[in-house]
Amino acid sequence: MDTPxxxxxxxAASGPTPASAAGPVSASGPVSDSxxxxxxDEAAARRWEELVSSAxxxxxxxxxxxxxxxxxxxxxxxxxxxxxxxxxxxxRAGLRPGPAAALPxxxxxxxxxxxxxxxxxxxxxxxxxxxxxxxxxxxxxxPDLAELLPQWLGLANRHGYRASPSALPxxxxxxRARTDLxxxxxxxxxxxxxxxxxLNPEWRFxxxxxxxxxxxPSPKDPEGVRALWDEGLFAERVAxxxxxxxxxxxxxxxxxxxxxxxxxxxxxxMFLDSLRAGLSDADEEFLEEALGDRSRNxxxxxxxxxxxxxxxxxxxxxxxxxxxxxxxxxTAPEPTIAVEAPHECDAAMQRDGMVATPPAGRGERSxxxxxxxxxxxxxxxxxxxxxxxxxxxxxLPVADDWQGELHAAWCRAAVRxxxxxxxxxxxxxxxxxxxxxxxxxxxAERAQLLSTLPLEERARxxxxxxxxxxxxxxxxxxxxxxxxxxxxxxxAVIDALDIAREAGSYPWSFSGVMGLAERCLAPEAARQLxxxxxxxxxxxxxxxxxxxxxxxxxxxxxxxxxxxxxxRAELTPPPGPAAGPPAP
Numbered sequence: 001m002d003t004p005x006x007x008x009x010x011x012a013a014s015g016p017t018p019a020s021a022a023g024p025v026s027a028s029g030p031v032s033d034s035x036x037x038x039x040x041d042e043a044a045a046r047r048w049e050e051l052v053s054s055a056x057x058x059x060x061x062x063x064x065x066x067x068x069x070x071x072x073x074x075x076x077x078x079x080x081x082x083x084x085x086x087x088x089x090x091x092r093a094g095l096r097p098g099p100a101a102a103l104p105x106x107x108x109x110x111x112x113x114x115x116x117x118x119x120x121x122x123x124x125x126x127x128x129x130x131x132x133x134x135x136x137x138x139x140x141x142x143p144d145l146a147e148l149l150p151q152w153l154g155l156a157n158r159h160g161y162r163a164s165p166s167a168l169p170x171x172x173x174x175x176r177a178r179t180d181l182x183x184x185x186x187x188x189x190x191x192x193x194x195x196x197x198x199l200n201p202e203w204r205f206x207x208x209x210x211x212x213x214x215x216x217p218s219p220k221d222p223e224g225v226r227a228l229w230d231e232g233l234f235a236e237r238v239a240x241x242x243x244x245x246x247x248x249x250x251x252x253x254x255x256x257x258x259x260x261x262x263x264x265x266x267x268x269x270m271f272l273d274s275l276r277a278g279l280s281d282a283d284e285e286f287l288e289e290a291l292g293d294r295s296r297n298x299x300x301x302x303x304x305x306x307x308x309x310x311x312x313x314x315x316x317x318x319x320x321x322x323x324x325x326x327x328x329x330x331t332a333p334e335p336t337i338a339v340e341a342p343h344e345c346d347a348a349m350q351r352d353g354m355v356a357t358p359p360a361g362r363g364e365r366s367x368x369x370x371x372x373x374x375x376x377x378x379x380x381x382x383x384x385x386x387x388x389x390x391x392x393x394x395x396l397p398v399a400d401d402w403q404g405e406l407h408a409a410w411c412r413a414a415v416r417x418x419x420x421x422x423x424x425x426x427x428x429x430x431x432x433x434x435x436x437x438x439x440x441x442x443x444a445e446r447a448q449l450l451s452t453l454p455l456e457e458r459a460r461x462x463x464x465x466x467x468x469x470x471x472x473x474x475x476x477x478x479x480x481x482x483x484x485x486x487x488x489x490x491x492a493v494i495d496a497l498d499i500a501r502e503a504g505s506y507p508w509s510f511s512g513v514m515g516l517a518e519r520c521l522a523p524e525a526a527r528q529l530x531x532x533x534x535x536x537x538x539x540x541x542x543x544x545x546x547x548x549x550x551x552x553x554x555x556x557x558x559x560x561x562x563x564x565x566x567x568r569a570e571l572t573p574p575p576g577p578a579a580g581p582p583a584p
Contacts (some may be wrong), residue, residue: 044091051084104199108191112162118570119156120164126152127170141555143563147519149174151564153184155571163188168196172203182206208235216240219247229255234267241274249278253286265295272301279305284312291351303353303375308416310377314352321349322376323384325369326406329399337385337393339402341365342372366405373409378422390425408445415448423449430465447476455482463492471496471513478513484522493517494528501532501550518557523565526558533558 054064059076064083115123129145163171168189175185186193186206197206216239217224228240245252256271263271272290275283283305290302291314306314321342329338342349345356345368353375358367378390385393398406407426414422427449450458462477471493481489493513500510535551 044087048087048091051080051087054080055084105195107195110162110190110192112160112190113573115156115161115164116570116573119161119567120167122567122570123152123156123163123167124170127167127174141552141559143556143560144515144518147515148560148564148567150181150184151519152567152571153181153188155568157184157187159571159573161188161571162190163193165192168193172197172200172206176202176205208233216243219244219251225255229259234270238270238274241271242277245274245277249280250282252278253283257286265293265298268293268295268298269301272298272305275305279308281309281311284309288313291353296355299351300353300355304416307353307375307413308418310379310417315375315377317348317352318372318375319377319380322372323380325372327384328386332399335396337396337398337402337406339369339398339400339406341369341402369402370405370409370412373406374412374416376413378410378413378417378419390422394425394428408442411445411449415452418452420452420454423452427461430461431468433469443473443476447480450477451480456486458482459486459489463489466492466496471500471510475512475516478516478520481520483520485520490521490525491528493521494525494532497554498532501554504547514553514557518560521557521561523561523568526561526565529554529558529561 050065054062059080063076064080114120126145126149129149171185171189172193175182175189182205189196189206194206197203216236217228219225225240225244229237232240241252241256244255253275256275260268260271268290275287287302287306291299291306293299293302303314306312307318309315325340325342327338329336332338342365345354345364349368350356354368354371356368358364381390381393382388385396388396394407394410397403410422411426413419414426427446450461453461458481462474462481465477466474466489474496478485478489478493484490485493497510497513497517532554533551535547
């Protein structure tokens with residue numbers, strides 16, 4: 001072995017690059033003899049293995065071959081490093097270049113306008129804040145950037161911007177971590193984001209629900225739609241059906257019907273659920289056939305969709321059944337609703353989606369009654385009760401303690417049939433205590449009923465509810481109101497928070513509402529909140545330290561609202577130049 005003149009232990013420690021060594025090199029170039037090159041490769045590999053073994057076991061136990069009897073034996077560890085350095089240089093110098101990997105196709109063009117510079121920097125800040133570890137203990141007065149990211153994405157997409165190329169990796173990471181961000185994040189990332197996602201297995205989630213080219217074919221492209229429907233993955237087909245259904249409900253139904261009998265039961269259930277978008281009487285024939293499906297879940301979903309169509313044959317059958325169970329008691333001294341629950345759940349009822357076996361803790365007859373009433377068209381009750389409207393019907397007393405069961409079924413029917421008149425009647429006045437309301441005492445059911453009302457009416461109803469009952473029971477109701485909160489809802493929330501602050505309650509009792517307020521209050525409300533950021537005087541009967549927490553919470557709320565105002569301003573395109581006179 002050649003004796004090195006100068007060696008570097010750092011070079012030796014780095015180890016050789018794993019690769020096949022080249023064959024012997026002559027002055028005129030590499031020797032072409034493949035056998036000689038192969039023998040040289042094997043010898044070099046054995047030599048390197050010997051050096052590694054000596055390094056692992058120690059030079060005392062296994063001296064390096066060829067060095068034990070030489071002058072270098074006096075310093076075997078140093079000799080080992082020298083030999084490793086020489087061997088490393090030889091292997092690297094003889095490295096054969098591997099075949100070059102094929103370059104990916106260029107990223108597609110994205111014709112959307114780029115983000116304004118201030119908005120681009122803001123996105124970088126929000127994405128960095130999302131990845132930053134949250135501090136332990138108190139949140140402090142700084143806004144929660146992670147919670148503002150969804151709102152920023154929605155604003156940017158509303159203006160039709162595209163993300164900058166440098167932001168795409170962090171944007172895809174954010175979408176991978178939070179499924180609620182994915183639709184908006186992938187929309188902002190656009191075709192370049194999908195192109196990048198194909199190069200990293202961790203971002204493959206972005207390709208689910210899209211066509212092979214990274215996007216769904218246009219519903220107006222029948223050949224592309226047919227090809228993806230026949231050959232696509234299940235998630236792609238679900239997304240395709242939803243897209244076609246949104247654009248053309250009849251075409252979506254025809255697409256589903258073309259392969260319905262060959263689909264798996266679990267797939268049929270998911271596909272059937274897609275018919276909720278654009279549901280109309282034109283879907284009745286298909287849904288009626290689905291009532292005979294082999295899967296109980298498919299039958300139940302088909303029946304639910306049919307009951308949302310008041311003119312459907314199933315709705316008529318349910319109305320006739322319900323009429324035999326609920327009506328006016330003509331013998332009572334005042335108008336009273338009499339209830340006679342079903343005594344059986346026959347095969348025809350089960351075919352229409354009724355489940356015969358009740359859940360644990362429910363009686364059979366009350367279970368069957370609830371299913372009948374919630375599937376019957378609400379309009380049928382006006383004739384059944386002598387022309388009375390929803391409010392009059394809901395106000396009638398119900399005999400034999402059936403009121404809770406009957407009203408709960410009407411609530412479900414109002415939500416399913418999206419009937420605002422019945423929802424108003426069942427909600428009653430917001431000033432009435434929830435436990436004594438006309439329809440239901442469940443806040444979850446009230447929130448569902450509110451979702452059927454126009455947005456402005458929702459805001460007014462919830463504002464009145466908060467003014468009457470405070471914030472402790474309003475969290476679910478606030479969740480169905482449009483963002484930003486319209487007046488007088490925003491003012492009602494601020495007043496209720498101020499009352500809680502003055503009462504000396506701990507603010508973490510209202511942390512959920514505070515978090516909603518940060519995201520949902522109109523940014524202009526910051527001016528009304530400035531006076532609440534000061535630390536209030538603490539009386540002896542108040543919780544110790546609550547004032548500091550309230551001051552900090554309101555400071556965070558104000559800073560968040562101002563940050564949202566800045567985000568909105570940064571994303572708003574500047575007004576175009578005024579139109580001048582036509583060019584000559």
